[in-house]
Amino acid sequence: MPGIPSGTLGALDPTSDRAVFRQIADQLRDAIDRGKFAEGDKLPSETELVDHYGVSRMTVRNSLSVLQGEGLVVSEHGKGVYVRPRPPVRRLASDRFARRHREQGKSAFIVEADAAGSHPTVDSLEIKEERPTHDVAARLGGPRKVLARKRRYLLDGRPVEFATSYLPLDLARGTPIAEPNPGPGGIYARLEELGHRLDHFEEEIRARMPAPSEVKTLHLAAGVPVIHLIRTAFDTEGRAVEVCDTVMAADAYVLSYQLPAT
Numbered sequence: 001m002p003g004i005p006s007g008t009l010g011a012l013d014p015t016s017d018r019a020v021f022r023q024i025a026d027q028l029r030d031a032i033d034r035g036k037f038a039e040g041d042k043l044p045s046e047t048e049l050v051d052h053y054g055v056s057r058m059t060v061r062n063s064l065s066v067l068q069g070e071g072l073v074v075s076e077h078g079k080g081v082y083v084r085p086r087p088p089v090r091r092l093a094s095d096r097f098a099r100r101h102r103e104q105g106k107s108a109f110i111v112e113a114d115a116a117g118s119h120p121t122v123d124s125l126e127i128k129e130e131r132p133t134h135d136v137a138a139r140l141g142g143p144r145k146v147l148a149r150k151r152r153y154l155l156d157g158r159p160v161e162f163a164t165s166y167l168p169l170d171l172a173r174g175t176p177i178a179e180p181n182p183g184p185g186g187i188y189a190r191l192e193e194l195g196h197r198l199d200h201f202e203e204e205i206r207a208r209m210p211a212p213s214e215v216k217t218l219h220l221a222a223g224v225p226v227i228h229l230i231r232t233a234f235d236t237e238g239r240a241v242e243v244c245d246t247v248m249a250a251d252a253y254v255l256s257y258q259l260p261a262t
Contacts, residue, residue: 004044004052008036012053024053024063032072032083043073043081071223071251084221089116089155090254097188097201105184109153116155124152124162124217125180129169136166139232139243147172149187152217155252159218163246171196171241187242188233196235203231207250218249225250 009027012020031037044052049060064081067073075081089112096108106114113120132146140146147169152162165187167177176182177190188198210218210226218226226247233242 004048005036009044009052012055020053020055021059021062022066024049024055024060025066028063028067029070029072037083039083039085041083042079043083045080068221069223071221071225074221084251086251089113089118089160089252090256097198099192099198102185102189102192105189107186107188113155118155119157121154121157122151123154124150126150127178127180129173132166136243136245139230140166140168140240143168143170145169147178149177158252159249160252161246161248162217163244166243166245167191167241191233191235191241196237196239196241198241199234199236199238201231201233203229205229205255210247214247218247220249221251227253227255 008031012023016023018026028037028043037043043064046057046060046064049055049063050057053060064073064075068075068081072084073081074084091112096112101108101111109122110120127147127149129145130148132140132143136146137143146166149165149167150162151164152159154160167187171191171194172178175190175194177187182190192198206228207225208228210220210224214220214226220226227250229244229246229248231242231244231246232240233244235241
């Protein structure tokens with residue numbers, strides 16, 4: 001049986017007050033950070049780690065559980081433990097809602113998927129009229145009813161985010177926005193065609209651990225947090241025309257921003 005390549009992992013420090021299983025986790029994490037194990041690579045087997053460190057199998061399993069809890073690795077039953085892929089999609093805040101994309105008939109998600117070389121799809125689409133929550137109503141200026149568009153986004157078949165757009169009913173009812181496929185450029189292109197030229201967006205972002213339903217919807221591995229983003233779109237008259245509540249798998253995205261120096 002081939003062993004662990006020389007120089008990949010070190011030895012345990014018997015004088016350290018750090019638990020042995022955490023020392024092993026530290027060394028594996030460092031090896032991943034140094035590129036000794038690349039994305040998608042299989043880590044040494046439990047047997048190889050037991051032989052290398054001279055510890056029990058349970059100690060090794062505890063070490064691997066630490067890395068799984070951090071979202072660094074994923075266990076595939078009967079196959080082994082693998083290094084998780086790094087975020088494939090870069091969301092460039094200064095560009096993702098540029099008008100030129102809408103004029104080309106592309107939504108922001110399609111633009112980002114193209115840049116990542118991935119195939120985008122949307123499923124779990126639900127469209128209905130409903131009463132908004134207090135928070136959504138406040139952001140939209142107090143409408144009594146909204147059109148809610150719920151959908152899940154996938155890249156190469158993997159769920160990466162789900163979102164619900166809330167639009168004032170007087171803007172959306174009876175328009176292509178209320179259709180399953182609103183047309184090229186998405187709902188923002190339709191809003192502008194209806195005379196609501198978009199002026200700016202406001203976003204609030206926080207990171208948190210997922211709720212059980214979010215783990216199920218996004219097929220999240222243990223230890224993977226989510227990014228919760230709430231965006232409000234405003235037209236040139238200052239009216240809020242959409243609130244979008246989005247939950248993203250944190251291991252699928254890098255959020256990129258450009259900030260002015262003055």
